[in-house]
Amino acid sequence: xxxxxxxxxxxxxxxxxxxxxxxxxxxxxxxxxxxxxxxxxxxxxxxxxxxxxxxxxxxxxxxxxxxxxxxxxxxxxxxxxxxxxxxxxxxxxxxxxxxxxxxxxxxxxxxxxxxxxxxxxxxxxxxxxxxxxxxxxxxxxxxxxxxxxxxxxx
Numbered sequence: 241x242x243x244x245x246x247x248x249x250x251x252x253x254x255x256x257x258x259x260x261x262x263x264x265x266x267x268x269x270x271x272x273x274x275x276x277x278x279x280x281x282x283x284x285x286x287x288x289x290x291x292x293x294x295x296x297x298x299x300x301x302x303x304x305x306x307x308x309x310x311x312x313x314x315x316x317x318x319x320x321x322x323x324x325x326x327x328x329x330x331x332x333x334x335x336x337x338x339x340x341x342x343x344x345x346x347x348x349x350x351x352x353x354x355x356x357x358x359x360x361x362x363x364x365x366x367x368x369x370x371x372x373x374x375x376x377x378x379x380x381x382x383x384x385x386x387x388x389x390x391x392x393x394x
Contacts, residue, residue: 241271241272241273241274241325241326241392242273242274242275242276242323242324242325243267243273243274243275243276243324243325243326243327243328244276244278244319244320244323244324244326244327244328244344244348244353245260245263245264245275245276245277245278245279245327245328245330246278246320246327246328246329246330246340246341246344246345246348247259247260247329247330247331247332247334247335247341248330248332248334248335248337248338248340248341249278249279249282249338249340250295250337250338250340251334251337251338252332252334253334255279255282256279256330256334257279259330259381260275260277260279262381263328263381263384264277266385267388270385270389270393271388271389271392271393273392276319276323276324278312278315278316278319278340281312281315281316281319282312285308285311285312285315286308289304289308291304291308294308313340313343316340316344317343317344317347320344320347320348320351320353321347321351324353325353325354326348326353326354326355326356327344327345327348327353327354327355327356328356328358328384329341329344329345329355329356329357329358329374330358330360331357331358331359331360331361331366331370332360332361333360333361342369342370345357345370345373345374346369346373348373349373354375354376355373355374355375355376356374356375356376356378356384356387356388357370357371357374357376357377357378358378358379358380358381358383358384359377359378359379360379360380
């Protein structure tokens with residue numbers, strides 16, 4: 241099994257890398273699942289373009305920024321559709337300034353990939369669209385782990 245770790249990057253603390261690193265370790269040791277981490281993949285693409293000041297390009301060189309970002313989108317959505325069996329989605333206030341997580345959830349839903357939404361907002365602040373795309377809705381990573389073990393432990 242392979243899981244896509246969806247959630248805010250652009251507006252998240254440390255690009256959302258910390259929770260992904262922690263859950264990756266758990267998924268590999270407890271369930272034996274492989275992981276697609278878009279933070280790592282984004283950094284690899286940025287490195288390929290030698291764009292150390294990547295975020296600044298949005299203002300200083302929007303054409304180059306868009307070119308790089310389209311590669312990121314292609315890699316991420318390809319992973320959702322073709323490489324991963326399910327999604328874990330961290331849903332917090334950082335999603336309000338982004339679009340990628342919304343897109344990943346929608347595409348995963350369209351392709352019938354199970355979606356585990358870890359919600360850190362009040363239910364009123366979760367859009368009906370996202371709420372309805374999610375197959376499993378939990379309020380923290382401990383509840384997520386319990387659910388995943390119920391479903392995927394051998």
